[in-house]
Amino acid sequence: MENISAEQSMPDLPAPSPIHNRYVRWILYFLVYGTVIVVFGYHLILHAINTTKVAAIPCPSLRETVSWKIHDGRFEPPTLTVSRCQTVKILNQDSVSRDPAFGPHPKHIVYGDFHERLLRPGQANSFTASITGTYPAHDHLEETVAGTMVVR
């Protein structure tokens, strides 16, 4: 067997790169994760600012249901007037899908227990008109399809 001298078996190692320095690594982690957290937080705050929430006021007893139809690209009636605590049933009688929403487009407001969702032709979305006031409504897919809900 050949004898290997200490010099041959221990070649010079290159100088450690700065990334191997633990302080540099911590600073990089901090910058990367900090940026991710700041960007996510910014979007969460922006979403909260852009969405106004109108909190539901409990109804002592539920009243009858009123249908608010969408057909031929129009809300029928254009202005729906209901009494507080009536159930409003938005009914898509159009030939295309509709996505009814309250508030101005594209910001919207979250009205009481109304949950925005896509309505295919024939589908409906019901909620309780629990807060009085005048609320603009529109189809989020076609904002010119619009109406107004008045709750007294």
Ligand SMILES: [Cu+2]
């Ligand atoms: Cu919209």
